[in-house]
Amino acid sequence: MTDTLTSREDTHELLRFATAGSVDDGKSTLIGRLLFDSKALFDDQWDAVEAVSAGRGDEYTDLALLTDGLRSEREQGITIDVAYRYFSTPERKFIIADTPGHIQYTRNMVTGASTADLALILVDARKGLVEQSRRHAFLCSLLRVPHMVLCVNKMDLVDYDEAVFKRIENEFSAFATKLEVPDLTVIPVSALKGDNVVNRSENMPWFQGPSLLHHLEKVHIASDRNLVDVRFPVQHVIRPHSSDNHDFRGYAGQVASGVMKPGDEVMVLPSGFTSRIASIETADGPLEEAFPPLSVTVRLEDELDVSRGDMLCRPGNQARVSQDIEAMVCWMDEARPLKLRGKYAVKHTTSDVRAIVKDVQYQLDINTLHRDETATELGLNEIGRVTLRTTKPLLCDDYRRNRSTGGFIIIDEADNRTVGAGIIV
Amino acid sequence: MSDYRISHIAALEAEAIFIFREVAATCQRPVLLFSGGKDSIVMLHLAQKAFAPAPIPFPVMHVDTGQNFAEVIDYRDRRVAEAGVQLIVASVQDAIDRGMVTEPPDGTRNRIQTPVLLEAAEKYQFDALFGGARRDEEKARAKERVFSFRDDFGQWDPKNQRPELWNLYNGRVHPGEQIRVFPLSNWTELDVWRYIGSEDIPLPEVYFSAEREVVDRGGMLYAVNEFIKPREGEETFFEKVRYRTVGDANLTAGVRSDATTIDEIIAEVEVTRITERGATRGDDKTSEAAMEDRKREGYF
Ligand SMILES: Nc1nc2c(ncn2[C@@H]2O[C@H](COP(=O)(O)OP(=O)(O)OP(=O)(O)O)[C@@H](O)[C@H]2O)c(=O)[nH]1
C-alpha cells in the first residue's frame, strides 16, 4: 500500500526556484547559462536559439532566448511572462520560474514566486540595488519564499572587483534585515560568461563560496513543510452511485499541512462536529498516513454533513474561523484600484466567498518601507494592509505559519480577472 | 515513509489529481480531450484515480482529423469503454464536408482542428477543457498557466494572462468563454514515461519499436501508411522505429529505436539529445513561433 508511493524510482528532492530583480539585470541569461553549462539543453533547442541569434546579428548566442519564447518578448528583448523550465542533476530535480523584471509585469513575477522554495534575486553590479530589486525582494519576503540567493551579476563588467560586490552585498543585507529573510546567500556571478553559475570562477579567487548550482543542489529544504498542523480543505465529495460502493462517502482533497492517520480524532470546520478518520483512501488502496502534498480521500466514522470548502483539522489544533480578515494585499489590476468599500470575490483554499474592503490601513513605500496611513486605495503593483469582511467565515491561519491556509486571491466579479493576492496576518 | 517524503512522480500525480478535482468541483461543464496519445492516456488514467471509486464525472472528446493511426483509434474506443465515460467525436472530415473549414492544399489538418474544437465546445457549452500539454514541450507552452483563459473566440492572449498564485486556480468564466486546464503542466517527457512504467499503463503498439516501412523526408522517418505514400523518386526502406509522440499519421515521424518495452524507452529518453517535438513533428516546423500563433487562435 503506502509502498507504491515510495518505491517509484526517482525519489529525488524537488526544488522550485524563481528568478527576480529589475529589468535587464540578466535573469533569463542566467537561467540560459545554468541550463547550458549543466548540459540540460536539447540539441534542437540550442540550434533554434543559435539560429535566431545569428539571424538577428547578435555577437554571441543570446542565452535569454531559451526562456524568452514569445514573439513580443523576442521583439522587445524583455521577459513578459513567467517561463517554466525543468531540469535535473544527479542531486535534485528543479522547476525554474524565470520571471519578468519589468514593473508592468510584476503580477507575473508574483505568480512565479508564490510557489517557490527559493528566490534568486539578481542585481546588475554596475547599477546596484534599484527600486525594482527592492520591490521584488520585498515581495519574496512577503510571500515567505523560505530561501533567498542574491546574485550580483555582470561581474565581468566591473572587472570582477571585490569592492563592488561587497558594497552591494552590504547594501542588500541592510535592506534585508528590515524584511523577513530567513536564509540569505550572496554570490558574485557573470551570467554571460558563466562565472560561479555552474563552475567556480577563476576570475574571482577572493570569493570562497559555492557556485550557484552547487548551492541550489545543497540548500536544505526538507524542514520547510508544516507537518504539525492538520489542515485538510475538502475539495469534492465522492459518492459513487453504484451498487458495489453504495455506502461509500469520502472527502477528497490535498493535505495542506500536518499528518493524518486512520483513527485520529478530527473536527470539521466550520460546523465544529467531531469524528474519527475511518480510512484514508486512494485509487491505489488505503494509506496508513497522509501528509502534504498527497491527494487523498478521507472517510469518517460518523455521517456528518461535510461539503466543499469545509476543513478537517484536530480538535486541539484548529484553524481560525473568521469573517474579519486582516491581510497584506498586493494589487495586480491596471484597470481599477482596490477601493475602500469595494466588493470582490475571494478564493481561499477550496472556498469561494465574497468580501468587502472595510479598511485600507496603510500603503507601503517599497523603498523606505514607510507606511502611508492616509491611503484609501491600492493601485497597480501597490502593497498595503487591508481589513476585509467576508460573507462566510474563512478557515485560515496566519500565512507565516501556513502558506496553504494563509493565502487568498481576489477576483473582480465583473470580468473574473484575478486582481489581487492576499496574505493573512 | 517515516520522513514524510514522496517521490517527484508521486508529487506530480498528487498535483494533477488536485487539479482534476478542482475543475470538477467548480466548473459547470468540463470535458477531457482524449486522442489516444500517451499524454492523453495518462490524463484519463489520472482522472480515473482522482474520482475513484466513482466514475469520471465528465465526458471525453476527440477532435478527430480522420488522419489517425488505425490502431490508436481502436485503443481509444477500448479505453473509453473500460473507463465507462461518454466519448464525443468532433470530426474534422465532417466539418470539411459541411464547408465549415477548408482543407489546406498540403492535406495537413492540424490547423483546421481549431475551429472544429471551438465549434464543439460551443455546441456542448463546455467551460473547461482538459488538455495534456506540458510546459517542457515547447517555448510558448512554457509560458502558459495551469488554468489558461480563452475569450469568446477561443483566443489565448499571452501578454495578458491571469496571475496564478499558489494552487488557487481561478476558473471563472462568462458564458462562451473557457478555461483550458493543463494538469500535466509540470511534467516532463521523462516523467510521463516513468509514470506509464510505474503505473503499468498499456499503450498502443505504435509507441514500441518494430520494423516499419519508412520514407526519409528531411531526415525524419515517416512510416508508410494510408496517409503517407512514397512520392515520385522516394525510396522506401525498412527500419526499426517507434513514435515518441502520436499526432496525425501524416505528420508524425518515428525515431530509430530498439526499445520494445517501457523500460527500454525510458532508458532511451534518459539520454536523448532532441526534444520530442523536434524529433517527430512536421507540424511545428513551419516557423519559429508556429505554436504560439496556433495557440492564440485557440489551438491546444
Ligand atoms: N556583460 C554581461 N552582460 C550580461 C550579463 N547577464 C546578462 N547580460 C546582458 O544583459 C541584457 C539583459 O539580459 P536578460 O537576461 O534578458 O535580462 P532579464 O533580467 O532577464 O530581463 P527581463 O526579464 O526583461 O527583466 C542582455 O543583453 C544580456 O546579454 C552578464 O553577466 N554580463
Ligand SMILES: [Mg+2]
Ligand atoms: Mg528575462
